[in-house]
Amino acid sequence: MIKNIEVEYPQTFKKLKYEVDFPIFEKQVVLFTGRSGIGKSTLFLLLNGILSKIYSCNISGDVFYFNGNTYENIIENYPENIKKRLGYLGQNPYTQIVNPRVIDELVFGMENHQFSKEEMNRNAVKFSNLFGLSYKLNDKTKTLSGGYCQRLNLASIVSYEPDIILLDEPVSFLDSNAAKSFYNTIKSIKGEKTIIIIEHLFEQILDIVDNALIFVNGDEKPDEKIISIIKGKEYGIARVSPENKISQIEREKEYIQIESKEVFEKDKEINIKENNIKEKLYSLLKIEPKREIKEEIKIKLKAENVFFRYNRNSEFIFENLNFEFESGQVIGIIGENGCGKSTFLQLVSGILKPEKGSVKIIYPNKKSNESNKKTYKYVSILFQNPESSFFFPLVKDEILHQIKKEKEIDENLLELIHPNFFDIVQNFNRSAFTLSEGEKRRLGFIIQLLMNRPIRLYDEPTYAQDYNRVESMNKIMKYCKKQNILQIIVSHDFDFLKTICDRVYLIKNKGLEVLY
Amino acid sequence: MKKKTHSINFLILYIFSIIPILLRPKIYFNLIYSGIPILIYLYYGLDLKKLSKSFLVSLIPSLSYFIMIFFFAEENLKRGLLYERSLNLFSLKIVLKIYETQLQYAIAASFRVFLLSFLSFTTTFMLDIWQIFKFFMIKKVISFSYGYAFSIALNSVSSIIDEVRRVNFLMKNRKVSPFYKGFLPVLVFGIRYSELASISLISRGFSEKRTIFNEEKINKNEFITFLIISIIILVMLLIRT
Numbered sequence: 126m127i128k129n130i131e132v133e134y135p136q137t138f139k140k141l142k143y144e145v146d147f148p149i150f151e152k153q154v155v156l157f158t159g160r161s162g163i164g165k166s167t168l169f170l171l172l173n174g175i176l177s178k179i180y181s182c183n184i185s186g187d188v189f190y191f192n193g194n195t196y197e198n199i200i201e202n203y204p205e206n207i208k209k210r211l212g213y214l215g216q217n218p219y220t221q222i223v224n225p226r227v228i229d230e231l232v233f234g235m236e237n238h239q240f241s242k243e244e245m246n247r248n249a250v251k252f253s254n255l256f257g258l259s260y261k262l263n264d265k266t267k268t269l270s271g272g273y274c275q276r277l278n279l280a281s282i283v284s285y286e287p288d289i290i291l292l293d294e295p296v297s298f299l300d301s302n303a304a305k306s307f308y309n310t311i312k313s314i315k316g317e318k319t320i321i322i323i324e325h326l327f328e329q330i331l332d333i334v335d336n337a338l339i340f341v342n343g344d345e346k347p348d349e350k351i352i353s354i355i356k357g358k359e360y361g362i363a364r365v366s367p368e369n370k371i372s373q374i375e376r377e378k379e380y381i382q383i384e385s386k387e388v389f390e391k392d393k394e395i396n397i398k399e400n401n402i403k404e405k406l407y408s409l410l411k412i413e414p415k416r417e418i419k420e421e422i423k424i425k426l427k428a429e430n431v432f433f434r435y436n437r438n439s440e441f442i443f444e445n446l447n448f449e450f451e452s453g454q455v456i457g458i459i460g461e462n463g464c465g466k467s468t469f470l471q472l473v474s475g476i477l478k479p480e481k482g483s484v485k486i487i488y489p490n491k492k493s494n495e496s497n498k499k500t501y502k503y504v505s506i507l508f509q510n511p512e513s514s515f516f517f518p519l520v521k522d523e524i525l526h527q528i529k530k531e532k533e534i535d536e537n538l539l540e541l542i543h544p545n546f547f548d549i550v551q552n553f554n555r556s557a558f559t560l561s562e563g564e565k566r567r568l569g570f571i572i573q574l575l576m577n578r579p580i581r582l583y584d585e586p587t588y589a590q591d592y593n594r595v596e597s598m599n600k601i602m603k604y605c606k607k608q609n610i611l612q613i614i615v616s617h618d619f620d621f622l623k624t625i626c627d628r629v630y631l632i633k634n635k636g637l638e639v640l641y
Numbered sequence: 642m643k644k645k646t647h648s649i650n651f652l653i654l655y656i657f658s659i660i661p662i663l664l665r666p667k668i669y670f671n672l673i674y675s676g677i678p679i680l681i682y683l684y685y686g687l688d689l690k691k692l693s694k695s696f697l698v699s700l701i702p703s704l705s706y707f708i709m710i711f712f713f714a715e716e717n718l719k720r721g722l723l724y725e726r727s728l729n730l731f732s733l734k735i736v737l738k739i740y741e742t743q744l745q746y747a748i749a750a751s752f753r754v755f756l757l758s759f760l761s762f763t764t765t766f767m768l769d770i771w772q773i774f775k776f777f778m779i780k781k782v783i784s785f786s787y788g789y790a791f792s793i794a795l796n797s798v799s800s801i802i803d804e805v806r807r808v809n810f811l812m813k814n815r816k817v818s819p820f821y822k823g824f825l826p827v828l829v830f831g832i833r834y835s836e837l838a839s840i841s842l843i844s845r846g847f848s849e850k851r852t853i854f855n856e857e858k859i860n861k862n863e864f865i866t867f868l869i870i871s872i873i874i875l876v877m878l879l880i881r882t
Contacts, residue, residue: 170840219800222841223789229854237845242852249854267799510807515825516815
C-alpha cells in the first residue's frame with residue numbers, strides 16, 4: 126500500500142510530494158504511467174530501498190509492505206529481508222550488466238542471496254530455458270544484443286525468486302520483436318509474482334496488466350487519452366507535486382536579473398510580460414527572429430556500395446549499402462536490436478567511416494569532396510544518449526550557446542517549441558544532466574533544431590516521451606519537412622514513423638529494404 | 642578442439658619466465674627462457690596471427706629503446722671504435738662513431754626489451770582477466786567489491802570509447818571550444834554508467850557474503866605441470882649463474 130510520500134533533496138532545495146492511496150495486491154501486474162519526468166522512476170528506487178542510499182535525500186511518508194503477517198512501513202526502516210523479495214530492472218540493458226560472462230550474470234543475484242549450488246544450478250537451467258538463453262550461457266555479455274541483455278537482466282532477477290518485480294520501461298531500448306518477446310516472457314510469469322511496470326506506450330501490454338496507477342502533476346486531471354486506452358481496467362491516481370524552496374517565480378526573476386546584468390548589459394530595459402513566456406524567452410535570449418529561411422538549399426545524401434564493420438575480425442554490419450535521399454524527405458529506419466540502426470546514423474553523419482564505398486553529401490554549388498570532410502557542418506544528430514551533446518553547466522547556457530553560434534533562428538519554429546511545453550523556462554537554471562530522460566531528449570531535440578542544419582538525424586526521438594510530446598515532435602518534424610530539411614529517424618516506434626515518414630526502411634540482410 | 646587451462650597457470654608461467662629475462666642479459670639464454678612459454682601457448686591454441694601481431698607490436702618499444710641507448714650512450718660504453726665517418730650537411734659537420742661496446746650493449750638491452758614485450762603481449766592473448774580476478778576474489782586476495790568494480794570498468798571500456806567519438810563530433814557540430822569542455826559529457830557518462838551499474842549491483846542484493854556458482858577451480862595436475870615447468874626455468878637460470 127503506497128500512501129503519501131515526500132522526497133526532499135536538501136542540496137537542490139527540491140521536494141517531491143506524492144499523494145497516492147492505492148493498494149497493490151499480491152501477484153498482480155500493475156502499470157505505472159503518466160507524463161515523463163514526473164517521478165515514477167524515483168518512486169521505484171524508493172520502493173527498492175535504493176533512493177536514500179545513492180542520492181542524498183530525506184524521505185517521509187508511508188509505504189506499507191505486507192510480509193504475510195503484518196504490515197511493515199518500509200519508509201521508516203527499510204528491512205533487509207524485503208530486499209530479497211524485490212527485483213528491479215532498469216531501462217538501459219547494457220549498464221545493468223556487471224559480469225563479462227552470461228552464466229556469471231545469470232547467477233549473480235542468486236550468489237548474492239546465498240543460494241546453494243544445487244539451487245543455483247536448478248534455477249539457471251530453468252530460467253535460461255524459459256528466457257531463451259540456454260545456448261548463450263558461455264558467451265561474453267558484450268556480444269549480446271540489447272534484447273538479449275534485457276532478457277538476461279530479467280532472468281538474473283527472476284532466478285533469485287523475488288515476490289515483487291519492478292520494471293522501469295524495460296523495453297524502451299528494444300525493437301518491437303524483442304519487446305514482444307520480452308513481454309511474452311513476463312506473461313509466462315504472470316500470476317506467480319507481483320509485477321509493477323513503468324511504461325509510456327503501454328497499449329502492447331494491456332492484456333498483461335491488471336490495473337494501473339496514473340501519475341499526474343498536482344491537481345491536473347489525468348490525460349483522457351490514457352484513460353481511454355486503459356478503459357475497463359481499475360486505476361488509481363498518483364498526484365505528484367514538485368516543490369522548490371525558492372519559488373519558481375523568484376527563480377525566474379533572479380535569473381532575469383542575472384541575465385540582464387551579465388549577458389546583455391547594454392539592454393537594461395527588458396520589458397517582460399510575466400504571463401507571456403514566449404516573449405520572455407525572446408527578451409532573455411535577445412533573439413531577432415527571422416520570418417522565413419531566405420535561401421532554399423537542395424541537397425542530396427548518397428551512399429554508394431558501402432561496406433562497414435567495426436573491426437576486421439567482426440562480421441560486416443552493412444554490405445553493399447546504397448541509398449539516395451534528398452532535401453524535404455523524412456526517412457524512417459527500423460530494424461531488430463543490434464542490426465545497425467545507430468551505426469547507420471553514425472555512418473551518415475561521418476562519425477564512422479565505411480571500409481569500402483562512400484557516403485556523400487552532395488551540394489549543388491559545392492564540390493562533393495568538400496562537404497564529405499566536414500559533415501558536422503551540414504548534419505546534426507540527436508543521439509540515443511542526449512547527454513553527449515551537453516557541454517555547459519546549465520540548460521540556459523546550452524540554449525544560449527547555440528543561439529549565439531547560429532544567429533539564424535526561425536520564429537515559426539520557436540513558436541512550435543513552446544517553452545512551457547518543452548519545460549525550457551522551468552528548467553533554465555538546472556543542469557541539463559539532472560533532467561529526466563525525457564526532458565534531456567527534448568532539450569537535445571531543441572538544440573538540434575536551433576542548429577538549423579539541412580540534414581537532421583534522430584536516434585529514438587520518442588523514447589521516454591508521453592503521447593502529447595510525441596504529437597508535438599511530430600508537428601515540429603512536419604514543419605521542418607516543409608522547410609526542406611532532410612530528416613532521418615531511427616525508431617522502434619513504427620506507428621510514429623508511419624505518421625511522419627515519406628519512406629520507411631527496414632535494416633535487413635546488411636542492407637536497406639523499403640517497407641513502404 | 643582448443644585445449645583449455647586456467648589463466649592462473651599462464652600467469653605463473655609468465656612471471657617465472659620474465660624473471661630470468663629481467664636478471665640475465667645474455668641473448669641466447671633469454672631466447673630459451675622466452676621460447677618455452679611461447680611453445681606452451683602454441684600448444685594451448687595460440688594462433689600464429691596473434692603471435693605475429695605481438696611480434697610486430699613488440700618491435701616498436703625495442704627499436705625505440707635501441708635508438709635511445711645507441712645514440713645517447715654513456716661515455717664508459719664508448720670503447721673499441723668500429724666505424725667512423727664525418728658528414729657535411731650545409732655548414733654543419735656531423736661525426737658518426739660506432740663503438741663495439743656501445744653496439745653490443747644496445748643490441749642486448751633492446752633485445753631484452755623486445756623479449757619482455759613480446760612475452761607480455763602474447764600472454765595477454767592467453768589470459769582471461771575476469772577468470773584471474775574471480776580466482777583472486779574467491780581466494781579473498783581482493784574483495785568482491787573491488788573485483789566487481791573492476792569488472793564494471795572492464796565492461797564499460799568500449800562504451801566510453803564510443804562516447805568519446807560521439808562527443809568529439811558533437812563539439813565540432815555545436816561549435817563548442819575549447820577542447821576541455823568535452824571532458825564534461827564524457828565524465829558524466831562515466832559517472833552515469835557507474836551509477837546505473839551500482840544500482841544494478843545493489844538492487845540484486847550485492848554483498849561480500851555470497852555463495853559461488855562457478856568456482857573457477859584449477860585442475861591440480863595442470864597446475865603442478867605448469868609449476869614444474871616454471872621452476873625448471875628458474876633452476877636453469879640458477880645453474881647458469
